[in-house]
Amino acid sequence: MLKKKGSKGRQSNEINAGSMADIAFLLLIFFLVTTQIAEDKGVLTTLPPWSDDEPDITKLKERNVYSVLVNANNELLVRNEPMQARNLRKNAKEFISNPENRPDYAEKPEKAIISLKNDRGTKYETYIEVLNELKGAYNELRNEMAERTHGKPYEFLEKADQKVIRNKIPLIISEAEPTAFGEEG
Amino acid sequence: MGKFNEGKGKEMPAVSTASLPDIIFMLLFFFMVTTVLRENTLKVDVVTPKATELTKLIHKTLVNTIHVGKPKEQYQPIYGTAPMLQLGDAVKGPGDIPLFLENFKQKVPESKRGLIISSLKVDGDVTMGILQDIKTKLRQSNQLKINYSAKTKEQ
Numbered sequence: 424m425l426k427k428k429g430s431k432g433r434q435s436n437e438i439n440a441g442s443m444a445d446i447a448f449l450l451l452i453f454f455l456v457t458t459q460i461a462e463d464k465g466v467l468t469t470l471p472p473w474s475d476d477e478p479d480i481t482k483l484k485e486r487n488v489y490s491v492l493v494n495a496n497n498e499l500l501v502r503n504e505p506m507q508a509r510n511l512r513k514n515a516k517e518f519i520s521n522p523e524n525r526p527d528y529a530e531k532p533e534k535a536i537i538s539l540k541n542d543r544g545t546k547y548e549t550y551i552e553v554l555n556e557l558k559g560a561y562n563e564l565r566n567e568m569a570e571r572t573h574g575k576p577y578e579f580l581e582k583a584d585q586k587v588i589r590n591k592i593p594l595i596i597s598e599a600e601p602t603a604f605g606e607e608g
Numbered sequence: 609m610g611k612f613n614e615g616k617g618k619e620m621p622a623v624s625t626a627s628l629p630d631i632i633f634m635l636l637f638f639f640m641v642t643t644v645l646r647e648n649t650l651k652v653d654v655v656t657p658k659a660t661e662l663t664k665l666i667h668k669t670l671v672n673t674i675h676v677g678k679p680k681e682q683y684q685p686i687y688g689t690a691p692m693l694q695l696g697d698a699v700k701g702p703g704d705i706p707l708f709l710e711n712f713k714q715k716v717p718e719s720k721r722g723l724i725i726s727s728l729k730v731d732g733d734v735t736m737g738i739l740q741d742i743k744t745k746l747r748q749s750n751q752l753k754i755n756y757s758a759k760t761k762e763q
Contacts, residue, residue, distance in 0.1 A: 443628075447633050463727055464665060465663065550736055
């Protein structure tokens, strides 16, 4: 009789921890459902500081300016020639690096300037595609240079080495005030 | 010898499940730390375009997000069908950007204010007109670091 009573007392003292896992599971599932892994990535750019007057690109030598115009029908005009967006990267690379020393291409990569102009009716999708191709051209050129000088891709270089290459092949995009021919929507 | 064997057999009871809650709690904490609760419900439709040259934004506390797109169907009677901005949880126009940026700046320590990035989540079908207005406002507010949010494009 005494022994039985003792065992009863012990039972009520201990809380069963077996359901703890279930409670934790419930919480876990709640967080799984209500949350999302926030991952934000995109094309990083820096805007020019605000000034009231437009930069004058006519002062630059024409051979150094790579002008890209996009109209309201999402068509490209690159250095006065119509072009498909998928050819832009290759063409821009040739223009910037100028391996054949053509007199109408950039003197050297430091001097190359991209002039981008679009219409207020241009689709954002096209704009990003163009910006992406231009950035891609520069990234590929920087990568090629890193491989030549250091034997490894640009992103694995030391910060200081990256800066040297970045200064040799600087990405300068000048965006002009867009035209307003197309329909906005 | 036989006794020894018997003893060994007795030492293999069921695996203790007492540590199971701890394991689950570890998982739970992992998810709690790595995820963020959905802050605002979107009132505009945004499908960002695809691109290849992407940069990840790491410091979430230094990023303010501007959504641009057409208002969702249930909000169209109020805001119309032209593309609008969503700043925080409100639908606004480009003219409200300076105040929004200033409010965000107040939350960031002074030494880090130069590192603030504006993430533009813009619908692919929006035209450049409204974006140009936004860019002008950002430049006037001296918020020059921007990120055109995009999805990864398979090559």
